[in-house]
Amino acid sequence: xxxxxxGSDNLVLKRLFNLDTHTYEEGALSxxxxxxxxxxxxxxxxxxxxVKYHLQKCHALNTTxxxxxxxxxxxxxxxxxxxxxxxRRAVEFWEDLGKT
Amino acid sequence: xxxxxxGSDNLVLKRLFNLDTHTYEEGALSxxxxxxxxxxxxxxxxxxxxVKYHLQKCHALNTTxxxxxxxxxxxxxxxxxxxxxxxRRAVEFWEDLGKT
Amino acid sequence: xxxxxxGSDNLVLKRLFNLDTHTYEEGALSxxxxxxxxxxxxxxxxxxxxVKYHLQKCHALNTTxxxxxxxxxxxxxxxxxxxxxxxRRAVEFWEDLGKT
Amino acid sequence: xxxxxxGSDNLVLKRLFNLDTHTYEEGALSxxxxxxxxxxxxxxxxxxxxVKYHLQKCHALNTTxxxxxxxxxxxxxxxxxxxxxxxRRAVEFWEDLGKT
Amino acid sequence: xxxxxxGSDNLVLKRLFNLDTHTYEEGALSxxxxxxxxxxxxxxxxxxxxVKYHLQKCHALNTTxxxxxxxxxxxxxxxxxxxxxxxRRAVEFWEDLGKT
Amino acid sequence: xxxxxxGSDNLVLKRLFNLDTHTYEEGALSxxxxxxxxxxxxxxxxxxxxVKYHLQKCHALNTTxxxxxxxxxxxxxxxxxxxxxxxRRAVEFWEDLGKT
Numbered sequence: 213x214x215x216x217x218x219g220s221d222n223l224v225l226k227r228l229f230n231l232d233t234h235t236y237e238e239g240a241l242s243x244x245x246x247x248x249x250x251x252x253x254x255x256x257x258x259x260x261x262x263v264k265y266h267l268q269k270c271h272a273l274n275t276t277x278x279x280x281x282x283x284x285x286x287x288x289x290x291x292x293x294x295x296x297x298x299x300r301r302a303v304e305f306w307e308d309l310g311k312t
Numbered sequence: 313x314x315x316x317x318x319g320s321d322n323l324v325l326k327r328l329f330n331l332d333t334h335t336y337e338e339g340a341l342s343x344x345x346x347x348x349x350x351x352x353x354x355x356x357x358x359x360x361x362x363v364k365y366h367l368q369k370c371h372a373l374n375t376t377x378x379x380x381x382x383x384x385x386x387x388x389x390x391x392x393x394x395x396x397x398x399x400r401r402a403v404e405f406w407e408d409l410g411k412t
Numbered sequence: 413x414x415x416x417x418x419g420s421d422n423l424v425l426k427r428l429f430n431l432d433t434h435t436y437e438e439g440a441l442s443x444x445x446x447x448x449x450x451x452x453x454x455x456x457x458x459x460x461x462x463v464k465y466h467l468q469k470c471h472a473l474n475t476t477x478x479x480x481x482x483x484x485x486x487x488x489x490x491x492x493x494x495x496x497x498x499x500r501r502a503v504e505f506w507e508d509l510g511k512t
Numbered sequence: 513x514x515x516x517x518x519g520s521d522n523l524v525l526k527r528l529f530n531l532d533t534h535t536y537e538e539g540a541l542s543x544x545x546x547x548x549x550x551x552x553x554x555x556x557x558x559x560x561x562x563v564k565y566h567l568q569k570c571h572a573l574n575t576t577x578x579x580x581x582x583x584x585x586x587x588x589x590x591x592x593x594x595x596x597x598x599x600r601r602a603v604e605f606w607e608d609l610g611k612t
Numbered sequence: 613x614x615x616x617x618x619g620s621d622n623l624v625l626k627r628l629f630n631l632d633t634h635t636y637e638e639g640a641l642s643x644x645x646x647x648x649x650x651x652x653x654x655x656x657x658x659x660x661x662x663v664k665y666h667l668q669k670c671h672a673l674n675t676t677x678x679x680x681x682x683x684x685x686x687x688x689x690x691x692x693x694x695x696x697x698x699x700r701r702a703v704e705f706w707e708d709l710g711k712t
Numbered sequence: 713x714x715x716x717x718x719g720s721d722n723l724v725l726k727r728l729f730n731l732d733t734h735t736y737e738e739g740a741l742s743x744x745x746x747x748x749x750x751x752x753x754x755x756x757x758x759x760x761x762x763v764k765y766h767l768q769k770c771h772a773l774n775t776t777x778x779x780x781x782x783x784x785x786x787x788x789x790x791x792x793x794x795x796x797x798x799x800r801r802a803v804e805f806w807e808d809l810g811k812t
Binding site: 624629 | 758777778781782784785788789793794796797799800803804807
């Protein structure tokens with residue numbers, strides 16, 4: 213579906229998608245730290261698809277389960293118990309990642 | 313399900329639903345412009361059901377795909393990349409509308 | 413899935429879950445009033461899973477359908493028509509509760 | 513400023529403001545319960561002006577400070593620590609109401 | 613302050629700011645329609661500074677007060693009464709624009 | 713004002729405030745990483761007071777300006793241009809911290 217959007221003639225969307233990729237590149241902060249920042253932001257904004265995307269990245273970057281739970285803790289404390297359903301789905305997806 | 317809600321004795325909900333309909337009627341702004349306003353508001357608030365509703369209206373009012381992508385661009389710039397998953401689903405639904 | 417989260421070694425999440433339970437205990441306000449507060453908060457924050465949880469509690473505490481619709485009215489007026497899809501799903505779930 | 517808005521020829525805004533007043537009238541739920549619902553909804557949506565409005569109503573309806581703190585507790589648990597600054601301002605405003 | 617941000621070496625922020633400008637340029641939709649879209653999005657997301665920015669643009673593009681109130685109506689219906697305080701401040705700012 | 717809230721008899725609020733402090737303690741993730749997570753979460757949820765709190769912590773933990781701008785970039789990409797006004801105020805506050 214991203215291809216459909218990128219295949220359109222809309223330059224703003226194309227450039228925003230491109231910029232999104234650059235945002236998480238190695239810089240003063242490591243890629244791993246940036247992905248954790250993206251994850252916690254996605255959690256408090258309660259976007260399951262975004263959470264899954266960053267969980268995949270965090271998993272590939274060898275984030276440990278202990279680290280994950282500390283990110284989840286920050287998200288739940290800052291964002292409150294409305295983050296709990298997203299936390300459940302995040303933990304479930306994280307377990308699936310570990311099995312593959 | 314709307315009928316269930318409208319069939320209840322709750323006057324506030326009935327009147328709000330009624331008012332919702334009036335909001336998008338022709339006025340100083342055209343119906344088409346108002347539906348585009350409703351669409352971008354639904355996108356940044358990330359309500360898929362509301363997005364689908366306004367996409368149907370926009371489609372019936374001959375909004376072009378080029379116009380749609382510009383609305384999506386505003387929504388993604390103002391609301392950020394957390395709007396992307398809703399953008400994907402909007403584009404998918406828009407394509408389905410074109411086929412019917 | 414809560415067991416998975418509670419089974420982790422993350423004390424912050426465990427304590428937050430525990431605190432969540434204490435929040436809705438009888439106090440200066442009745443359990444029923446507190447569950448209604450939790451319900452309206454979940455509605456305006458548009459969290460369907462949280463809404464279902466509080467609907468179950470409200471149902472078990474003998475909240476009437478008339479009372480429910482007044483809570484829904486407050487949520488829709490304060491939170492706007494983006495709450496409507498969640499209202500529909502809440503009414504549908506409420507009916508299912510009545511049949512069991 | 514409300515008069516400016518009500519003085520305009522926009523029927524939708526006039527009716528919505530009117531509907532807002534009806535929402536909190538005595539019904540299956542008491543006016544006091546409804547104002548508490550409006551307060552908790554305003555807190556989790558973090559609207560200081562709305563919080564102040566409902567605090568005034570709650571104060572006039574003899575809500576006790578113990579009851580207020582239980583409403584604040586629900587709001588902070590559901591909405592998280594980002595509600596804390598609004599909680600602080602709510603408590604400050606509540607104290608001012610007690611002095612008048 | 614924008615100069616401070618643009619003066620930093622952060623390419624992502626610079627490009628996002630640049631992209632923001634492109635978003636509202638004439639395209640399939642007119643500049644005026646796009647500014648109205650930006651305004652309604654800013655209203656439902658309750659960002660006063662963003663609202664003011666788009667009000668200035670809308671005013672410069674000869675948006676009438678009747679059109680403005682219809683945009684405000686969409687925002688208040690979609691976003692609910694929590695948008696009212698922002699609506700008040702928008703109307704106040706709009707009046708100030710008319711006097712200059 | 714925190715003292716007023718902590719001085720009340722509300723156990724839920726007291727424990728939540730206490731839990732908030734524990735969340736950012738050294739664990740699998742460093743205190744610095746956790747404060748950066750708290751900062752980005754506060755930015756996308758657009759809570760200026762929370763942003764200032766975490767900026768102070770980040771500054772005390774020797775976060776560099778380059779690192780700060782990368783956190784701001786993530787927040788603006790994920791949360792969109794409605795985060796810009798909060799970004800401006802964050803940069804302004806950060807400069808004040810550097811002068812003290």
